[in-house]
Amino acid sequence: MLPDTPDVETVLFGADGVAESLSAGKTIVDMSSISPIATRDFAARVAEKGCDYLDAPVSGGEVGAKNAALSIMVGGKVKAFERVKPLFDLMGKTVTHVGEAGAGQVxxxxxxxxxxxxxxxxxxxxxxxxxxxxxxxxxxxxxxxxxxxxxxxxxxxxxxxxxxxxxxxxxxxxxxxxxxxxxxxxxxxxxxxxxxxxxxxxxxxxxxxxxxxxxxxxxxxxxxxxxxxxxxxxxxxx
Missing domain, CATH: 1.10.1040.10 (N-(1-d-carboxylethyl)-l-norvaline Dehydrogenase; domain 2)
Structure with a gap:
């Protein structure tokens, strides 16, 4: 979870970024609140490496985070969502797969x-x-x-x-x-x-x-x- 869209892009695709070490079959989960348009681009670039990308921003604030009661809105492939959902369930009270990549940000x-x-x-x-x-x-x-x-x-x-x-x-x-x-x-x-x-x-x-x-x-x-x-x-x- 990072502050803004440029921060996510740098961590993923900058020098020594996460994308450089990705191998096929991995899943990236971004829980930042960033641009839906940029998110779709990030997901497409990650998919080129044979990997899944889930955008999973949250609502609920500090209280929700402390009480594992966040609302988590997820975009990405259904199979990737189902694979990661047990982890989301540890953090959130309401976990919803909204649609394809970028839908969580929307x-x-x-x-x-x-x-x-x-x-x-x-x-x-x-x-x-x-x-x-x-x-x-x-x-x-x-x-x-x-x-x-x-x-x-x-x-x-x-x-x-x-x-x-x-x-x-x-x-x-x-x-x-x-x-x-x-x-x-x-x-x-x-x-x-x-x-x-x-x-x-x-x-x-x-x-x-x-x-x-x-x-x-x-x-x-x-x-x-x-x-x-x-x-x-x-x-x-x-």
Whole structure:
């Protein structure tokens, strides 16, 4: 598991890289979160050596890793997946073969889009409630019983209210994942307008020194624009 696409390419195909010592029948498993397009190219180059390539990015963060409860999204040949699955089962609670090479990365990008947009929605809702004079903790409690409930409202909503922004999953990493989403969208000739907004909110956090805060700290960018912090007394009470 490496930080970014160029790192994976260097480890695989750079000087003294893994590919130089591959022999037929071996399987490479990459659990990084990187470009689906580059992943397909890497898999094709590895296949030329008679080897299998599985892309297996994960979701679940630090807590999921510590508890062997990660969600693992796997792309590659079915037989290679079945061969490696017992190892995945030691790390993950949900292990899914999504499709051919690159499909695991596509699933991870989709996951990160959904997570980012849900964080943004939770942040807007709780910030609105707080500035309007309601207790954001009680608002959160009230809506967890309805259609708006989610793990992000449960976990990250609490972080926003309690101001506990220690990672978790760092903003700079989620920002990178959204960049992959937007690059992929351009290559597909499609628009992801809400994803672009979330990416810009993460960029605002990074610009204000929050690159290594948990991604729930996206709320800080919205708070700057609102001139109000969740839990702060509303303007009429000052």
């Amino acid at each position: 699933a991870k990008v989709a996951n990160q889009i959904i997570v980012a947009l849900t964080i943004e929605a939770v942040a807007e809702g709780l910030l609105f409630a707080s500035k309007a004079g309601a207790d954001p903790a009680k608002v959160r409690q009230a809506i967890t019983g309805g259609l708006a409930t989610s793990r992000i409202l449960e976990l990250h909503g609490e972080r926003m209210i309690k101001r506990t922004f220690d990672p978790g999953f760092r903003i700079r990493l989620h920002q990178k994942d959204l960049n992959l989403a937007l690059e992929g969208a351009r290559s597909l000739g499609m628009a992801l307008p809400a994803t672009a907004l979330a990416q810009q909110l993460f960029s605002a956090c990074v610009a204000n020194g929050g690159a290594d805060a948990d991604h729930s700290a996206m709320v800080r960018a919205l708070e700057l624009m609102a001139g109000h912090e969740i839990g702060e007394a509303p303007p009429t009470e000052r």
